[in-house]
Amino acid sequence: MFLTAPWLSLEAQAPGNAVLTLAPSTRLTIQRGGSADFSLKAELQPGFHVNSNMPGDDYLIPIKLTWNKDPLEAEQVTYPKAQTEKLSFSANPISVYTGSFEIGTHFKAPTGAMPGMAFMNGKLRYQACNNKECLPPRTLDVRVTLDIQ
Amino acid sequence: MSKTVSAIGVTLVLASALLGAGCSKQRQAKQGNRKPAPEFSLKDANGQTVHLSDYKGKVVLLDFWATWCGPCKVEIPWFMDFESQFKNQGFAVLGVSMDEDGWAAIKPYVQDRKMNYRVLLGNDQVSTSYGGLDALPTTLLIDRDGNIASVHEGITMGKEEFKNAIVRLLDSPSARIPVVSHGALALLRSPGPR
Numbered sequence: 551m552f553l554t555a556p557w558l559s560l561e562a563q564a565p566g567n568a569v570l571t572l573a574p575s576t577r578l579t580i581q582r583g584g585s586a587d588f589s590l591k592a593e594l595q596p597g598f599h600v601n602s603n604m605p606g607d608d609y610l611i612p613i614k615l616t617w618n619k620d621p622l623e624a625e626q627v628t629y630p631k632a633q634t635e636k637l638s639f640s641a642n643p644i645s646v647y648t649g650s651f652e653i654g655t656h657f658k659a660p661t662g663a664m665p666g667m668a669f670m671n672g673k674l675r676y677q678a679c680n681n682k683e684c685l686p687p688r689t690l691d692v693r694v695t696l697d698i699q
Numbered sequence: 700m701s702k703t704v705s706a707i708g709v710t711l712v713l714a715s716a717l718l719g720a721g722c723s724k725q726r727q728a729k730q731g732n733r734k735p736a737p738e739f740s741l742k743d744a745n746g747q748t749v750h751l752s753d754y755k756g757k758v759v760l761l762d763f764w765a766t767w768c769g770p771c772k773v774e775i776p777w778f779m780d781f782e783s784q785f786k787n788q789g790f791a792v793l794g795v796s797m798d799e800d801g802w803a804a805i806k807p808y809v810q811d812r813k814m815n816y817r818v819l820l821g822n823d824q825v826s827t828s829y830g831g832l833d834a835l836p837t838t839l840l841i842d843r844d845g846n847i848a849s850v851h852e853g854i855t856m857g858k859e860e861f862k863n864a865i866v867r868l869l870d871s872p873s874a875r876i877p878v879v880s881h882g883a884l885a886l887l888r889s890p891g892p893r
Contacts, residue, residue, distance in 0.1 A: 638770075639773045640769055644769070679770065682853035683853030684765070684834060686834075
C-alpha cells in the first residue's frame with residue numbers, strides 16, 4: 551500500500567541565528583508493510599544558498615538528509631533539482647539551493663512494525679553561504695511523527 | 700569543530716569590547732582603545748607549535764578560514780600577495796583553518812593553491828577566545844604591539860583597502876589607524892594577555 555503524506559509532523563527548527571528553517575508539517579500515516587512519501591520543506595533567508603547534494607567541488611559540503619534505521623526504512627532520499635550559479639568567489643558554477651526547497655524521502659514500514667504512534671528521527675546537514683561569508687556547517691535534528699496502522 | 704565555529708551567539712557588544720569602539724558595519728576606532736589579541740597555541744602543518752606572541756613586533760593579518768568557505772577563496776590570493784610584498788617589513792599572515800577534517804582537508808588545499816603563508820589548525824579554544832567565529836572568513840589586523848586594529852567578518856573590503864590598512868600599520872607601529880569593521884564581528888570576549 552502506498553500512502554502519500556506530503557506533510558508530516560516535523561519537529562525540527564533551525565536554532566539560533568540559523569539562516570535555514572524547516573517548515574512544521576502534519577503527521578505521517580503509514581500502513582504496516584506499506585510505504586509513504588515524506589517531504590522536508592526548507593527555507594533559506596534571501597541572499598543565502600546551501601550547497602546541493604552534489605555541489606561539484608570536493609571541498610564544498612553537500613546537503614545531506616539521513617534517517618535512523620527504524621521504525622521505518624528510508625528507501626530513497628530525493629533531492630530537488632539544484633540551481634547552477636556562478637558566484638563571485640567560484641571559478642566555476644556551483645550547484646546550490648536557494649529560497650524554498652523540498653527534500654523527499656520514500657519510507658517503507660516493515661510488516662512487523664509496531665502499530666501506533668512513533669517517531670522517525672533523522673538529521674539534515676548543510677552549510678550555507680552568501681556572497682560575502684560562510685556560516686559553519688550545521689546539523690539539524692529532524693523528527694517525523696508517525697501513525698503506524 | 701562545527702560547534703566551535705557556530706557556538707556562541709556572541710553579540711556585537713563583544714566585538715565592541717574588543718575593538719574598544721561601538722559596533723556597526725563601519726566604524727573608526729578611538730585612539731588608544733585597541734585591545735590585545737587573545738593569545739593562542741596552535742600547530743602548523745609541520746606539527747610545530749605556534750603562538751601569536753611569537754609574532755609580537757610584527758603586523759599580523761590573522762585569517763580564520765576553511766576549505767569549504769567559498770568567499771575565503773577570494774581573499775587567499777590577496778593575502779599571499781601581502782605575504783610576499785610585506786614579509787620583509789615586519790608583516791606576517793597567519794591562516795587559521797577551522798576545518799573539521801583537519802590537515803587531511805587542509806594540506807591538499809594549501810598545496811593546490813600554493814599558499815605561501817603559515818597555516819594553522821584552529822580548535823574550540825581559539826574559536827571561543829575569539830568570540831565564537833560566527834562566520835568565515837573572519838580576518839583581524841593586529842598591530843606590532845599585539846593589539847587588534849580591525850576585525851572583518853566576511854569579505855568587507857577589497858584588496859587595496861586591506862593593503863592600505865596594512866601599510867598604515869607598518870608605517871606607524873604604535874599609531875592607531877582608522878578601523879573599518881563590518882558584519883556581525885561576533886568575535887571577541889575579553890581578550891586575554893598576549
